[in-house]
Amino acid sequence: MAFLERVNAIGEVIVIGGGPAGAVCSERLARAGVRVTLLDDHLAWEKPCGGGLTQRALRAYPFLLDGPHPKKIVREVEFAAGTGPETSGRARFTLDQPLVIYSRRVLNGLLLERAERAGCRVVQARATAVATDSARLRVLAGQAAFTADFLVLAAGARNRLLPPAAAGEPPPALGPEDFEQTLGYYVPGQSDVLKIKFLPRFRGYLWSFPRPDHLSVGICGKLEENASATLRRRLEEFLDEEGLSGRGACFFSHLLPSPRPETLLRRPLLGRNWALAGDAAALVDSITGEGIFYAMRSGELLGECLAGGQPQAYPRRLREEFGAELERAAALAPRFFAGNFAGRPVTTRTIEFARSSALFRRLLGNLFNGAQDYRTLARRLWAQLPLSLAEISWHSLAGR
Ligand SMILES: Cc1cc2nc3c(=O)[nH]c(=O)nc-3n(C[C@H](O)[C@H](O)[C@H](O)COP(=O)(O)OP(=O)(O)OC[C@H]3O[C@@H](n4cnc5c(N)ncnc54)[C@H](O)[C@@H]3O)c2cc1C
Numbered sequence: 001m002a003f004l005e006r007v008n009a010i011g012e013v014i015v016i017g018g019g020p021a022g023a024v025c026s027e028r029l030a031r032a033g034v035r036v037t038l039l040d041d042h043l044a045w046e047k048p049c050g051g052g053l054t055q056r057a058l059r060a061y062p063f064l065l066d067g068p069h070p071k072k073i074v075r076e077v078e079f080a081a082g083t084g085p086e087t088s089g090r091a092r093f094t095l096d097q098p099l100v101i102y103s104r105r106v107l108n109g110l111l112l113e114r115a116e117r118a119g120c121r122v123v124q125a126r127a128t129a130v131a132t133d134s135a136r137l138r139v140l141a142g143q144a145a146f147t148a149d150f151l152v153l154a155a156g157a158r159n160r161l162l163p164p165a166a167a168g169e170p171p172p173a174l175g176p177e178d179f180e181q182t183l184g185y186y187v188p189g190q191s192d193v194l195k196i197k198f199l200p201r202f203r204g205y206l207w208s209f210p211r212p213d214h215l216s217v218g219i220c221g222k223l224e225e226n227a228s229a230t231l232r233r234r235l236e237e238f239l240d241e242e243g244l245s246g247r248g249a250c251f252f253s254h255l256l257p258s259p260r261p262e263t264l265l266r267r268p269l270l271g272r273n274w275a276l277a278g279d280a281a282a283l284v285d286s287i288t289g290e291g292i293f294y295a296m297r298s299g300e301l302l303g304e305c306l307a308g309g310q311p312q313a314y315p316r317r318l319r320e321e322f323g324a325e326l327e328r329a330a331a332l333a334p335r336f337f338a339g340n341f342a343g344r345p346v347t348t349r350t351i352e353f354a355r356s357s358a359l360f361r362r363l364l365g366n367l368f369n370g371a372q373d374y375r376t377l378a379r380r381l382w383a384q385l386p387l388s389l390a391e392i393s394w395h396s397l398a399g400r
Pocket of ligand 1: 016017018019020021022039040041042043047048049050051052053125126127128154155156157159161182183184218254255256277278279280284289290291292293295
């Protein structure tokens with residue numbers, strides 16, 4: 001009976017944000033019979049993004065691979081590292097299982113359609129203020145006001161709508177140390193190869209992700225460590241190397257959460273009548289920048305917990321499922337991007353090893369496409385070390 005009372009208590013939910021987190025949460029709630037209103041200022045739009053979906057996402061949401069919407073299925077990848085004396089060349093190889101790349105307009109559109117079909121009311125409106133201190137919370141969007149029992153804040157990395165911190169709790173807002181700046185272009189053209197390039201001791205990377213009718217080409221780097229002009233210059237150099245031009249291409253810039261471990265551990269995800277999902281909760285892999293899967297899955301978990309009358313279960317379920325994995329990524333990120341191994345940057349060594357060892361290439365591919373987690377990474381690295389070293393020695397001897 002107590003369970004039923006709690007279900008009744010959350011009969012109506014407002015979701016701010018119609019990206020992957022908000023759309024999936026709304027769909028899950030609407031399917032369970034909860035009344036949901038989703039507010040988004042743009043609805044289906046080309047949110048700055050690579051649009052890459054890993055095996056992790058495709059296994060959890062097979063419609064992203066099987067559905068009819070336009071997408072690019074990619075198996076060929078190329079990793080490169082370095083500049084000048086720290087250049088380690090390129091490692092190109094075929095992934096065991098593909099990645100799928102969407103334009104975000106298409107991806108957001110299809111997820112919003114699913115939410116709407118499940119019964120969610122989708123409203124194009126920009127929320128300007130939230131008040132969560134009375135029994136029915138209130139959201140203002142221009143002249144309109146919406147009220148509900150519970151607020152899901154899934155408004156992405158840049159939103160400023162967070163409810164105030166409760167006494168004794170850290171504030172839910174992220175610090176500048178928890179972000180990367182991203183810049184990029186949507187370049188007309190086609191390719192079958194996804195490319196990633198690391199720069200020595202640079203916390204971030206350059207990418208070129210092919211989509212059905214254009215490429216998303218960009219750079220991400222720690223917000224506090226990089227001036228936009230420096231990132232832009234590095235991006236232009238990368239475009240030149242790739243034989244691409246920013247002329248006629250559409251420029252974008254956005255923030256990408258890149259949380260520190262302590263942020264993931266301490267930041268509250270849930271208040272009395274509100275919860276955070278997706279980028280608003282900084283649920284992004286600090287090494288790869290993957291956030292779409294974590295946005296969708298956090299939205300789904302939150303929807304399940306709310307529909308079951310158990311909002312308090314959300315932080316625990318999220319941590320059990322992938323929060324601890326994101327904390328591992330956050331702890332490893334500084335060592336991966338800025339550390340040294342045998343006298344050279346770890347990223348340079350990674351590409352050198354990938355060039356010489358098929359086993360190492362496979363591991364890198366699995367890590368990148370979400371088939372290898374960080375929890376078991378060290379064990380796998382050690383287990384295959386003798387064979388990888390034999391391959392690397394053989395490769396260097398054969399190259400002499
Ligand atoms: C350049 C770049 C490249 C990336 N590449 C990848 C990639 O290849 N693969 C990957 O997995 N992840 C990638 N990410 C991360 C990924 O884009 C995000 O993790 C993901 O979009 C998070 O989804 P979300 O629903 O939490 O937020 P968002 O997708 O940001 O959605 C939030 C929505 O809320 C709306 N909104 C914001 N404020 C308000 C308001 N006040 N009122 C109403 N609506 C509001 C916004 O318009 C938006 O539609 C990338 C990120 C960046 C910046």
